Amino acid sequence: MQDGVIRISCPVSGCYRILKPEHCRSILQSEVFDKWQDKLREAEIPVRDRIYCPYKICSALMVKGPDFKDLLDIECHSCHKLICAKCNVPWHYGVDCQEFQKLHQDESENEAVMLTQLAKRKRWTQCPECKIYVEKIVGCSYMTCRCRNDFCYSCGGQLGAGGHICPKPPQ
Incomplete structure (x- = not known):
C-alpha cells in the first residue's frame, strides 16, 4: 500500500483472484485494514x-x-x-x-522553481496523467501512479498492453 498497490492478487499458485480487505481482516492490523479500505474507496473516485x-x-x-x-x-x-x-x-x-x-504569483513561481530544481536533483519523474512527482527507489522503470496511470519512469511514456521500449537508458 505504501507503493500505491491496492489490488493484491491471491498468493496461492494458479489463483488469479484479487484479495479483498475483508478476506484478510483476521491477519491484518486494524490500521492496515482501514488504510486498505480507504485506498480502495479513493481509487473508485x-x-x-x-x-x-x-x-x-x-x-x-x-x-x-x-x-x-x-x-x-x-x-x-x-x-x-x-x-x-x-x-x-x-x-x-x-x-x-x-x-x-x-x-501570490511571485511566491508560487518561486515555489514551482524550487520544486522543479529539487525534482531534478533527486531525479524524480512526473506522472504524465496527474503531474504528481514520483520517486523510484529500486526496481524497474514500470510505474503505476496513485492515479492508476502506468508509465515509464525513465522517459514518461505510456505503458500499454503491447509493452514499451524505452529510448532512454534506465536511471
Whole structure:
C-alpha cells in the first residue's frame, strides 16, 4: 500500500483472484485494514473528481459534487477549515481568486522553481496523467501512479498492453 498497490492478487499458485480487505481482516492490523479500505474507496473516485484539503496537517480526500463549479468555498469534512473551491488553497478572506492569484504569483513561481530544481536533483519523474512527482527507489522503470496511470519512469511514456521500449537508458 505504501507503493500505491491496492489490488493484491491471491498468493496461492494458479489463483488469479484479487484479495479483498475483508478476506484478510483476521491477519491484518486494524490500521492496515482501514488504510486498505480507504485506498480502495479513493481509487473508485475519478481523479478529476478528487480534491484534497490543502492544509498540511490534514490533506483529507474530498469528492467534487455536481454543484462544485458553483461553489466559492468548501469546508473540509475532516479538519473543518475553509478552502477556496476555485484555487484549491486555504480560503482567502476578502480577496477574490484573481486578486489572490496575482498576490501570490511571485511566491508560487518561486515555489514551482524550487520544486522543479529539487525534482531534478533527486531525479524524480512526473506522472504524465496527474503531474504528481514520483520517486523510484529500486526496481524497474514500470510505474503505476496513485492515479492508476502506468508509465515509464525513465522517459514518461505510456505503458500499454503491447509493452514499451524505452529510448532512454534506465536511471
